[in-house]
Amino acid sequence: MPTVSQKSFRLVMGTALGSVCLIVFTGALVRLTGSGLGCSDWPRCNETKFVDVSTGHTMIEQVNRLFTGVVSASVIAAVLLSYFRKPRRADLVKLSWGLIIGVLAQVVIGGIVVLTGLNPFANMAHFLVSIILITNAFVLYRRSMSDAPSIYIRRLASGSSSMLLPLAVLSALAIVTGTVVTATGPHAGDEDAVRFGFALTSVARLHGVAVMLTVAFIVFLAVKARKWSDKRFSEAVQTLLIVACFQGAIGYTQYFTGVPVILVAAHIIGAVSFWLAICNVLIEESHS
Ligand code: HEM
Structure with a gap:
């Protein structure tokens, strides 16, 4: 079974933290450029196309959705590495799973935001869950720096x-x-x-x-x-x-x-x- 050095582990945790922070900005870009309903459906962009880049709004909305893919990849890598890390630490494994749960929650809430026509409660929840996710990623990153919890x-x-x-x-x-x-x-x-x-x-x-x-x-x-x-x-x-x-x-x-x-x-x-x-x-x- 491959093992992971503390340095590589920290790098991946740092990437996960960076990506959950950055997606707040790409999400904000969607809102501020009025691209929130650039795609009227979810997970498809609209009824006729799964991916639609015919206008600026659809493009920005889809860049945000694509960046969700980057975030997902980084948190999946965090979970995998927390299992391969030697010694395996239960606290790091749990915290990495916290990232997965947070990202899944954001995918669902993002869908609700679109399907409810940008409902303000859903918008609030979307931002606040990001803050929780950032906290989780921050704790994980900080704990990845030492060998002892x-x-x-x-x-x-x-x-x-x-x-x-x-x-x-x-x-x-x-x-x-x-x-x-x-x-x-x-x-x-x-x-x-x-x-x-x-x-x-x-x-x-x-x-x-x-x-x-x-x-x-x-x-x-x-x-x-x-x-x-x-x-x-x-x-x-x-x-x-x-x-x-x-x-x-x-x-x-x-x-x-x-x-x-x-x-x-x-x-x-x-x-x-x-x-x-x-x-x-x-x-x-x-x-x-
Ligand atoms: C430590 C200082 C502050 C923090 C942490 C903070 C945080 C925030 C957050 C999290 C949002 C919502 C962002 C979103 O949902 O996308 C927001 C929006 C806003 N804040 Fe603050 N804020 C601070 C200071 C202030 C001050 C002093 C004012 C002056 C009244 C202010 C005025 C606003 C306004 C007008 C908005 C709405 C902007 C919009 O239309 O989206 N903020 N702030």
């Missing part, structure tokens, strides 16, 4: 690990309220798509408040971290603070300039970067 949640030297819980809750709230703003706003992916009937200003304000609370808590953690002699944690919190401030600046700029597509796209890249920075703070580093 580490604990999941970072342990703070000062014994204040419970402070990470409000950070997790607030940041999740910032992400969830963001998806509500998107499901209310003008960038559904098709002019005729059903939207939440909220006032955009109200949901954006709610999202802004969740973000401000999150940023305030990150500042609090950054101050605390400087007092503790935990250099790695301090650096992770500082990185998070920088990413959150950039993301907040993009958020306000897009809001006050009428949500232009280019800034909405940057905001999605920022949301994924923000979540990776959150994972970097919350999830224990491996010590090989």
